């Protein structure tokens with residue numbers, strides 16, 4: 408290796424070290440910002456109702472110092488978390504976390520997205536390891552988008568995996584968060600989360616990203632197409648799981664569609680094509696979100712569901728005719 412290259416690598420190493428310090432808990436500006444906040448109490452693990460704070464909704468403790476809730480909104484949301492003494496935020500949502508905003512308040516992000524149908528064993532162990540390691544630094548906040556379904560399911564599974572509580576208690580806490588009963592995959596993850604041996608957690612590679620790598624536009628569209636096919640089958644089965652595909656959860660599929668639009672909305676392809684496409688993407692997200700809300704609430708009126716699904720289908724055609732090819 409020539410001296411030039413060595414110097415370049417050393418510079419990169421120094422720059423990395425510096426950026427790791429900026430915004431860390433030892434940065435005086437961050438310490439001052441945290442110290443200036445009036446402390447607010449954390450939610451308690453015995454409370455039977457979610458708490459709201461500025462920029463934070465539906466905060467429910469699953470264990471002392473381990474709280475599930477909504478995505479922090481604006482600076483206010485991160486201020487509320489810092490005022491609670493939180494040090495680490497775990498996001499299980501698909502969207503990219505606001506890592507810099509969090510860092511300004513001495514909050515570290517760990518991003519481990521999960522689906523509405525639950526998560527696999529690898530993800531369970533990663534989530535448990537992330538929570539176990541970070542709670543040593545102070546309270547941990549885990550969020551998805553609304554803080555009702557996915558973050559609650561993940562929080563319940565984590566707490567049982569770490570032996571903080573029983574799976575039954577985890578399920579009871581999910582109900583406090585308001586997890587809809589039809590998210591059967593999330594409930595199953597909570598019920599099946601047996602404690603694991605310390606060696607199994609030690610074996611997890613604990614180098615967790617603050618931003619999970621997005622999967623790209625075309626693969627996003629392919630996934631959108633797959634979810635859309637599922638929804639068509641669900642509609643044909645009268646808005647229930649189709650016989651040949653009993654594992655499909657109607658609300659979860661609609662939620663996944665809304666999520667995929669939300670993720671692709673910030674993709675470079677959308678940015679290149681301009682504001683018109685970004686608006687269509689947001690509108691498509693809202694249409695899918697309304698369908699999810701109806702299904703999650705157990706809407707029985709099939710005509711109402713069909714009408715909403717017609718709007719969802721129209722958004723594919725509108726956008727393709729304007730922006731595809």
Ligand code: HEC
Pocket residue numbers: 624625628629631632635676684687688691719720722723724726727730731732
């Ligand atoms: C806001 C715009 C927009 C919406 C809404 C949208 N699409 Fe697309 N879709 C695109 C664009 C742009 C491409 C072309 C991507 C490329 O090849 O770069 C595409 C490509 C695709 C592809 C081809 C992917 C491939 O293999 O190249 C499929 C399949 C698809 N869309 C399905 C759907 C379905 C189903 C829906 C509705 C549920 C939908 N899309 C909604 C913009 C959209």
